[in-house]
Amino acid sequence: MNDLSISLECIEEDERDIVGGKGYALAVMRKAKINVPLGICITKHAYDAFVEDTGTLGRILLEFNRTSLKNMRWEEMWDLSQRIRTLFLTTSLPQKMAKTLGDIVHQKFQDRAVVVRSSAIGEDSKDASFAGIHESYVNIRGASSILDHIKFVWASLWSDSALLYRKKLGLDIETSSMPVVIQNMIVGERSGVAFGLDPNNPKRAIIESVYGLNKGLVDGAVEPDRWILDRLSGKILSYEPAKERKALKKTSEGVALINLSSEFVDTPPLKRDEIDEIFKILNKTESLFGSPQDVEWTIRKEKIYVVQSRPITSGKEIRKDERTWYLSIRRSYENLKGLEQKIIKVLIPKIVEEAEDFEKVNLKKLSREELVNEIIRRSSSFDKWKKIYYSDFIPLAHGTRLFGRIYNDSVRPKDPYEFVELLLGTDMLSLKRNNLLIETAKAIVNEPTLIEKIKSGDIGDDLKSMLGQLSNSSLYLYDIGETKEEVVRLLTKMAQQPLHKSTRDSKKILDLRSKYFSSFPKEERKWALELLELARRSWRLRDDDNIYLARIESQLTRSIEEGKRRLIDLGLEFDDSIPRDEIIFALQYRIIRSYNAKKSASKKEFEEIKPRQLIGQPAGPGLAVGYARVIRDREDIFSFSSGEVLVCDAIDPNMTFIVPLSSAIVERRGGMLIHGAIIAREYGLPCVTGVENLMQLVKTGDKLTVDGYLGIVTIDHRHAVDNE
Structure with missing residues (x-):
């Protein structure tokens, strides 16, 4: 052993703090004769030396001093993690360290494919057993690429997920560190996970299995077959086959989701004796670590390899936590493509249809009882679409983040947001609306007398058509009929002043595209193009969804404002903070109940x-x-x-x-x-x-x-x- 690395079989019990949770667990299993792939651990000393010797630690501290973490939204945490990641990607290993580590990984692995995994201090421990917090990379070959991916894993110490769970993980800017595990990659024909204890029923254990790589199961792209076992005896209590069996397989371009041949479609991925052997592994790991384990495994040539074991978390503390929602919105490429089709073909037509239905209603002609029902109908619609906004529209934004991540990893720009330049110019609804405003403003400039005509309601057909489009809720500008003077004032300013226009530097864009595509091998460039196109659509839809939701909200607001007007006509007194439910009650019973009025924040x-x-x-x-x-x-x-x-x-x-x-x-x-x-x-x-x-x-x-x-x-x- 040297300070920078140690083989798994040489790790001792008192070295957990320098090899991390995953490395230690693999070493314990390997010594207990569980079949664990050959590997080494890059110790915390390597991470510590890198951030100190290169000045990276100081720059990380500067990033954290911008804004208090406790006040950051999850989107800001993603931005912060990307800036820190860029620091790692654009900073070279010190020469001596690069030589030492390069020699070690070359001697150990030659040109064989390896897996490079995080093993943070405390990771996979009983108090901090979270999946997906830090990074793992598969199918990495060659010393140079392995050293690059060590830095990727180091950067994931400050991933957005880790920042969300920083207290639980004990993450400290100045003292936290990141050991790394490197192992021979086992390309399994079948893979899966096993739980020594069902979090929902302590008398049961669970085994899930898929054909192909485990990544398909972990990412949710492949549905597993599932066996429920008696936790004490291993007896199979129930079996639930996958509705549709597919497999994530290794290809020359990376990995791909494939359809299985008929031979496998109708055959469970595990035989009974394999289920029994996996159950024995669950019992053995529980005995080794003192608690039920979540074990990840793969089968190659009828041999079961254990690639990870960590304590099972009950999930009670975080089941309804906003942090788990954030982790759930991060989607794989395949998942994002399916989500995009759902949004374009199903959700957008439905939300537009509902908004148009509301727009047809003349609220002023409704009776008081009809208005109450209309407010309730619109409230229900808005609440429903707000939930869909969080469950479907926001997750699609991960297409942009996924592209940004891959762009930065491949191109290594000094600006972590350079990738955004390739996403601009996607014909967003908000830009369409602004362009229409500018056209209307130009019409006013060309005929100054129109200002007075608009104010008096006497306008020509062309301008009337433009204003009609502006008042259309699909473009979401305040109703022209109710805010005529305000809109005229705005249009006048736009007509008289130079405006910022949405422009793009075509040469710069071509250069960035060239730089992006040239960072991929030729056989991967088709996929790189598909990812870019998905990101551009994700960028546009992520902004357009605000317009679509606002269209529903505006119709709810109109009904509420009409309700307030009716209450005033009834002689009832209230302030602008009156809640929606109280407006409905007051319209029904002609009385204002007491409610908590919102107070302005103290200055x-x-x-x-x-x-x-x-x-x-x-x-x-x-x-x-x-x-x-x-x-x-x-x-x-x-x-x-x-x-x-x-x-x-x-x-x-x-x-x-x-x-x-x-x-x-x-x-x-x-x-x-x-x-x-x-x-x-x-x-x-x-x-x-x-x-x-x-x-x-x-x-x-x-x-x-x-x-x-x-x-x-x-x-x-x-x-x-x-x-x-």
């Missing part, structure tokens, strides 16, 4: 805080100077002037039409794939997101310098008068 704690600089996340490159317009309500939106910096809690679809007037965007909410960041990139605007306490610290009229490269907002001059 006292921020009155004396006047920072010169605010730190957030860089979400759109560029530098701009302008006066702040803080958006809190509808009036602020239509008061927006050309060249102002758009400052808001979070951009939503009802305000993106002022983006072409903006010089920059600053948001309290963070993330590279939130609506505001996407639109800012499309228009080439500097954008900073994830600025804590933004709405309390910046006021309309403050002069700001927005640095979208570094994620810094400088308050150059504070406005003397509070316009808000």
Whole structure:
């Protein structure tokens, strides 16, 4: 052994803290004569030396000091993890370390395919047994590629998943480390997982199996056959075959999901004696580690290999945790393609149909009882689509993240968001709406007398058609009939001022495409193109879904506003914070019950805080100077002037039409794939997101310098008068 590596068979009990949970478990099983593939562990000393000697640790600390982790949304954590990952990918191993590790892996594995897996300190322990937190890579060949993937695994110590579970994992910026396990890859004909204890029934054990690689089962791309066993005797209590047997197989281009021949389609992947042998392994691992185990295994040439064992978690602590929802939205490439088809062919037509149905209803002509029913109908629809938004639309955004991850791993750009340039220009609904506004503004410029005509309601057919399109909820602008003067004011500003246009540098895009495709072997470039196209559709749909959901929400809002108007006619008093359910009750019984009115957040704690600089996340490159317009309500939106910096809690679809007037965007909410960041990139605007306490610290009229490269907002001059 040296400080940097140790063979699995040489790991001693007191060395767990330097080889990590997975490495230690594999060593224990190997010594107990369980069939574990040959391998070595790259110790924590290698990680520690790398981050210290290259200055990477200091740069990680700087990234974490931008924003408090406890206030980060999961999208911001993904951004943070990508920036840290880029640090690892673009930083070379120290020369001496590269030579030592290169010689070790070459001597041990030659040109054989290997698996490179995480083995973080505490990983796969009883207190921190989570799947999918850190990275594993299969089918890696050659010393150079293995060393690259060691860095990939090191970077996954700071994955978005690990950041979500940082307290449970005991993740500490300065002291946490990442050992790595490297093993011969066993390409199994059949694979699976076995649970020594069913989390839902302590008297049972479970075995699941698929044809091909285990990745198909773990990713959810292949449905397994399942056997329920008596935990004490191993007797089979029930058997549930897969509805459709497929297999994930190794190919020359990586792995592919294939249909099985008839010989295998009708045959379970495990024989009875194999089930018995796996059950014995479950018992043996439970005896070795002192608790029921979750064991991953594969079968090659009738020989069972155990590739992982970790304690079973009951899931009671995190079953309803938002963190588990986030982990569930990360999808495989195959899963994303199926989800995309569901959204395009089923969900979007349905949500558009419902919105159009609501738009046909003349709310003013409804009786009070009919209006109550209509509000309930629209409330139910909005609640339903909001759930679908989280279960289907948001997960599709992982297509963009998956592409970004693969682009960064393959191309190794210094800018972790360079991949976004290949996603722009996808004909989003919000851009269509903005282009229509600009066309309408141009028509006004060409005929100035139209301003007065619009105000008086006397407009020509061409402009009437344009305004009719603007008022259509599919483009989600406020109803023209109710906000005529505000819209005219907005159109006038757009007509009189130069606007930011959605433009692209075609040469730069061609260069980036060339760089991306050339990073793949020729046989993989077709797949690389398909991934790029999926990411572009994911990028567009991830923004369009806001418009679709807003279309339903706007119809709910209209019915609620009509309900409030009826309550006023009845002489009932209430404030704007009256809940939806209370409006329904008041319409039914002509009485306002007491309710908890929303109170404005106190500004006292921020009155004396006047920072010169605010730190957030860089979400759109560029530098701009302008006066702040803080958006809190509808009036602020239509008061927006050309060249102002758009400052808001979070951009939503009802305000993106002022983006072409903006010089920059600053948001309290963070993330590279939130609506505001996407639109800012499309228009080439500097954008900073994830600025804590933004709405309390910046006021309309403050002069700001927005640095979208570094994620810094400088308050150059504070406005003397509070316009808000």
